[in-house]
Amino acid sequence: MTTESIAVLVIxxxxxxxxxxxxxxxxxxxxxxxxxxxxxxxxxxxxxxxDAVIVDLNMPGMNGRDVIARINAQSPTTPVIVVSGTGVIDEAVESMRVGAWDFLSKPVRRMEELENAVRAGLRRARTMRESNEYKETLERMVKRRTRELQLANDRTEAILLATVQSLSTVINLKDAYTGTHQQRVALIAPAIAEELGMEQRAVEAVRLAALLHDVGKMGLPSEFLTKPSRLDANEMQFIRQHPQLGYDILKDIPFELPIPEMVLQHHERLDGSGYPRGLAGDDILPEARILAVADTVEAICSHRPWRPAHPFSHALHELTAGKNTLYCPDAVNSCIDLITRGDPRLTTFTATIKGLPS
Known part of the structure; x- marks a missing residue:
C-alpha cells in the first residue's frame, strides 16, 4: 500500500x-x-x-470509547489510534480494552510519533489481514480435503459392504442353511448390541460380523454341512476349523473395527471351553460374546439338516443354564427380553420360531 492511497479519519x-x-x-x-x-x-x-482512525476520548455526545467499540465491531482490522488530553493510565487501558491499537497523550509535541503510530498500525493490520486470509485459505483447503476424504471413505465403505454382501451370497450358494442362519443372526446380534448401549459403529460392526460369522464354512466339505445325521467326532473337528478359516478369509479386508476377530471368537465361551483358542472371560471381545448368544438361539430355533427346529423353550433353557459360565449374562438377558416382548427388530426371526410365549 503506497502512502498516497492511505486514508485516515481524524475525530x-x-x-x-x-x-x-x-x-x-x-x-x-x-x-x-x-x-x-x-x-x-x-x-x-x-x-x-x-484505512486508519485517530480519535479523541473526551468528546460531547458519543465519546471516544464508544467510537472505538463501534469501529472495532465493524472492522477489527482497522487501526484506531487514541490521541487524548487526559493522559491517565486508566483511560489508556480502557481504550485499549475496547479496541484501540495505540494511545498518545495531548499535546502531541512530535507529529512524527503520531505518523509512526499510524504506520505501525497499518503494518499490523496488513499482517492480520494476511494471516486471516491464510487461515481462511487453510480452512477452505481442510474443508475440501475433508470432503474428498469423506467421499473416499464413503466409497471404501460401500466397497466393504458390497464385499460383505457378496461373501454372504456365496455362502448361501454353497449352503442355503448357513446363508439364512447368518442373515437371521444379523437381526438378533445388533439388536442385543443396541440394548446393551453400544455406540452405533460398534452395532454396525456386530451386524457385519454376524453376516460373515460362518464364512469359514466355505472351506469345509459340503457333505459335512448338509449331512442328514449328526456329525461324528472327526467331522466335528473339521467343522470347528470354520472360525479360523473365516478369520483367514477376512483378516486382510480393511474393516474399521476388528470384525475378523469377532468372527474368529464367536464360538469361544466365558469358561474357556469354546474354540478355536479356548479364550475365556474378558479375553473374548464383547461383540463376539453377543454373536455367541445370537448364534446359539438362532441355531436352536431353526431347522438343521439332521433335526427339525426346536421350540423356543430349548433355547431359553440353553441360554439360562449357560449364563455366566458359557454366555455373557447381559447378552443373554437382553436376547431373552427382546424375543419374549416381541421386539419389532426381530419380527422376521420370531415369526418363524415355535413355542414362543404369547
Whole structure:
C-alpha cells in the first residue's frame, strides 16, 4: 500500500487540534477525513471506510470509547489510534480494552510519533489481514480435503459392504442353511448390541460380523454341512476349523473395527471351553460374546439338516443354564427380553420360531 492511497479519519471536537493533525498528515501525503464529534466520525467511517482512525476520548455526545467499540465491531482490522488530553493510565487501558491499537497523550509535541503510530498500525493490520486470509485459505483447503476424504471413505465403505454382501451370497450358494442362519443372526446380534448401549459403529460392526460369522464354512466339505445325521467326532473337528478359516478369509479386508476377530471368537465361551483358542472371560471381545448368544438361539430355533427346529423353550433353557459360565449374562438377558416382548427388530426371526410365549 503506497502512502498516497492511505486514508485516515481524524475525530476530535477541538477544531485546532483536528486541523493541525489533518494538515500534518496531508503534508505527508495521506488522504484525510475530519469529524468534529463521535456521531459524525462513525458516519464518515461507514461512508469512506478509511484505512486508519485517530480519535479523541473526551468528546460531547458519543465519546471516544464508544467510537472505538463501534469501529472495532465493524472492522477489527482497522487501526484506531487514541490521541487524548487526559493522559491517565486508566483511560489508556480502557481504550485499549475496547479496541484501540495505540494511545498518545495531548499535546502531541512530535507529529512524527503520531505518523509512526499510524504506520505501525497499518503494518499490523496488513499482517492480520494476511494471516486471516491464510487461515481462511487453510480452512477452505481442510474443508475440501475433508470432503474428498469423506467421499473416499464413503466409497471404501460401500466397497466393504458390497464385499460383505457378496461373501454372504456365496455362502448361501454353497449352503442355503448357513446363508439364512447368518442373515437371521444379523437381526438378533445388533439388536442385543443396541440394548446393551453400544455406540452405533460398534452395532454396525456386530451386524457385519454376524453376516460373515460362518464364512469359514466355505472351506469345509459340503457333505459335512448338509449331512442328514449328526456329525461324528472327526467331522466335528473339521467343522470347528470354520472360525479360523473365516478369520483367514477376512483378516486382510480393511474393516474399521476388528470384525475378523469377532468372527474368529464367536464360538469361544466365558469358561474357556469354546474354540478355536479356548479364550475365556474378558479375553473374548464383547461383540463376539453377543454373536455367541445370537448364534446359539438362532441355531436352536431353526431347522438343521439332521433335526427339525426346536421350540423356543430349548433355547431359553440353553441360554439360562449357560449364563455366566458359557454366555455373557447381559447378552443373554437382553436376547431373552427382546424375543419374549416381541421386539419389532426381530419380527422376521420370531415369526418363524415355535413355542414362543404369547
Amino acid at each position: 476530535d471536537d477541538d477544531p485546532a487540534i483536528l486541523q493541525n493533525i489533518v494538515c500534518y498528515l496531508e503534508d505527508s501525503d495521506f488522504i484525510c477525513f475530519g469529524a468534529a464529534d463521535g456521531a459524525a466520525g462513525i458516519e464518515t467511517f461507514e461512508r469512506e471506510r478509511p
